[in-house]
Amino acid sequence: MSSNDLGDYRDVWVYCEHVDGELIRPTREIIAAARSVADLLSMRVVAIVLGYNLGDLVKEPVYYGADKVIYCDDHRLKDYLTLPYTSIVSDMVIKERPWALLFVANEMGRDLASRVAYRTLTGLAADLIDLKVEDFVAYTPQGKVTYPNLLAQIRPDFGTRIAKIFTPRHRPQISSVRPGNFKELPRDERRNGEVVRWEPRFSDDDFKVEVLESRYERRKETGLEDAKVIVSLGLGILRDSKGTVRNPREAYEMAQELVKLIRERFGVKAEVGASRALIYAELKELEGLVTKEMQVGQTGKTVAPDVYIALGISGALQHKVGMNRSKKIVAVNSDPNAPIFEIAHYCVVGDLYEVLPKFIEALRGE
Secondary structure, eight states: OBOSOGGGOOOEEEEEOEETTEEOHHHHHHHHHHHHHHHHHTOOEEEEEEESSOGGGGGHHHHTTOSEEEEEEOGGGSSOOHHHHHHHHHHHHHHHOOSEEEEESSHHHHHHHHHHHHHTTOOEEEEESEEEEEEEEEEETTEEEEEEEEEEEEEEOSTTOEEEEOOOSBSSEEEEEOTTSSOOOOOOTTOOOEEEEOOOOOOGGGGSSOOOOOOOOOOOOOOOTTOSEEEEEOGGGGBOTTOOBOOHHHHHHHHHHHHHHHHHHHOOOEEEEEOHHHHHTOOGGGTTTSOGGGBBSTTSBOOOOSEEEEESOOOOHHHHHHHTTOSEEEEEESOTTOGGGGTOSEEEESOHHHHHHHHHHHHHTO
8 A cells, every 4th residue: 555654554564374273383483573673663563363263372473472463263264265364464454554564475375465465555575585674765757765764575586686675655565484584482471462353344255265175284394494404415416526427315325324423413403405406306316315395495495504514505596595594504515616605604625425424434433
């Protein structure tokens, strides 16, 4: 919505997804993201919760950092349906005028965010990896115009660029945020917040689709999101430093052995990941072993382990945005000019088929 007085719009809102009576992890993360922005502007974090028989769930956003919860509890909202959910959230936005509205960049969030943006006549910045508050300077035929304290919506662009998207003349500033880019705040039941019930206004057109049955099909979990150590494999495992073709299964098995030793030696969660290039190569030697659930990067998972070990990964931007929040990055690559070395804390220029066995030997104490 455009307005002559954009100061009418206040607070950072979060659409909260939940499954089996619990807020999903990505929702808890974007509550933390909203908190980081709202605190800079002396605004509140307001959570939206829709569903049926919500019970104590309506208090959970407060425990994770929200100041206020607006919820709608109705039997017609038992299952997610695009039209009624869009109608409710759009009505809330039009009446309450939030400054920003955040969604999780997943199937539901992408569906709902775009429709709410259309209904409320504002823009949408999708698949963000970061949020900041910055001034935006526009150069118009009438001269230079500065828009202070806008939401800088940061996402990977085409090729090797990072884009900042601003919404200077419309509100709310709507964004979908990729999971894994923010750390959720500790749950604190001592936090107090306002909880308000919203009475929905439905029309017959909202229910053109009827849900006959719903089932949650849980994907194969890899545990990458909360792993403390990740050992990731790239397309470089296909050859050694001399250019000799190697069986990638050998590198995979060494990576698994390294992960096993890390778990045993340090008692931390460690997992094997992979680059998009390796996964989409669909190598028969790795069939059923390296799957899409293991993908780290822009179109895969965003991770932030204590240690990220990149083996044979060149480090294109699409991969970097999925792991550059790692506390320590160890990169092994035979190409001294590999982009991964630009962000790695420890750079090993060498043959991974020679380096990886040395890692394993060191952990074994041999």
